[in-house]
Amino acid sequence: MRKVLLATTALVALGGVTTASADISVSASASWWYDSWSDDATDAAGSGNNNTSMASDGDFKISGSTVTDSGMEFGGHQAIDNGVDDDVVFYVSDDWGKLEFGEANGAAKSATAGSSSFDAALSGTNGQVTGAITTGLQTATVAGGESAGSIKYTSPLVSGIQIAISKSDAGGLSTADRTEYGATYAMNAGDAAITLSYGHAAVDAANSAAATLETESTSYGAKIVYGDFTVRAASMDSDSLRTDGTVGTGYKSSTSEYGVTYTMSPNMTLEAVSLSSDLDASSAAGADTYEASQIGAKYTVATGMYVSATSRSFEFIDAGGSTDTDGTAVRLKVGVTF
Numbered sequence: 001m002r003k004v005l006l007a008t009t010a011l012v013a014l015g016g017v018t019t020a021s022a023d024i025s026v027s028a029s030a031s032w033w034y035d036s037w038s039d040d041a042t043d044a045a046g047s048g049n050n051n052t053s054m055a056s057d058g059d060f061k062i063s064g065s066t067v068t069d070s071g072m073e074f075g076g077h078q079a080i081d082n083g084v085d086d087d088v089v090f091y092v093s094d095d096w097g098k099l100e101f102g103e104a105n106g107a108a109k110s111a112t113a114g115s116s117s118f119d120a121a122l123s124g125t126n127g128q129v130t131g132a133i134t135t136g137l138q139t140a141t142v143a144g145g146e147s148a149g150s151i152k153y154t155s156p157l158v159s160g161i162q163i164a165i166s167k168s169d170a171g172g173l174s175t176a177d178r179t180e181y182g183a184t185y186a187m188n189a190g191d192a193a194i195t196l197s198y199g200h201a202a203v204d205a206a207n208s209a210a211a212t213l214e215t216e217s218t219s220y221g222a223k224i225v226y227g228d229f230t231v232r233a234a235s236m237d238s239d240s241l242r243t244d245g246t247v248g249t250g251y252k253s254s255t256s257e258y259g260v261t262y263t264m265s266p267n268m269t270l271e272a273v274s275l276s277s278d279l280d281a282s283s284a285a286g287a288d289t290y291e292a293s294q295i296g297a298k299y300t301v302a303t304g305m306y307v308s309a310t311s312r313s314f315e316f317i318d319a320g321g322s323t324d325t326d327g328t329a330v331r332l333k334v335g336v337t338f
Helices: 002-015
Strands: 023-039 052-067 073-081 084-094 097-102 150-154 161-168 178-189 192-203 213-226 229-242 251-265 268-279 289-302 305-317 325-337
Antiparallel strands (some): 023 325, 052 073, 073 084, 150 161, 161 178, 178 192, 192 213, 213 229, 251 268, 289 305, 305 325
């Protein structure tokens, strides 16, 4: 309650919002992590590269919402990531669904039932580990993204089905506009809760030159929750082609991911994830592949605070045989939310 009043007082000073017209809340999160990895890649002499890294991240969000006499709701939030404006989103919702404006996740990115991103709180390794991966190989099965100034419509939930569509414009200096579609279906089968998802994202070519690339990604996902176990499976096909339909400097890739999470106790969660990504032989980089498997544990020390540890093994194979690399990576992470 104290946070709500402080936030409301600040907003009144800035713009005249009062508790009579809006429900204001403040939330924040922060994390610190340590990475250590080992691979067989050769560093250039005098490069200064090493196999350890420490980093931190902090997010701050102010959110507000209000409900009209007719039952229509509208609100939004301003998020700050590491002291920099991250996104501004506002929405309007009613029986007909929800309209969002601003830098919200696109419709395809929101429909990711089967994915467990390697950058989640329980997972993640430093980007230097996978730095040798060829463009086109993927480390997640999430289609779509987010763009400032976008608009998204999400339908009401009807018989377990929800659909969404979003559109963003690249601005006056580019025609690389993004269009996304997403759908989820939730159902129960006995004691199991099942969610299926579909997402499609398309980014137009940035200009009319024949060699300019346009990208399309399609993802499918499934999640089954049964007791203390959550089982996931997801896949994504992504093509980056010239405007004339040929590959050129682009690629065609297929990525699959499988994972299982076990809630051992209210405070302890275990996870295992495997991922593989392959380039079609027609891709500019050839038939390169990337595979990774990861196990992790997350312990909730107290409400709002956790400690996690993950261990990953990975292998990148260059079809040309010149830059193959494999290795292992470990991450220790501490995070809080408040």
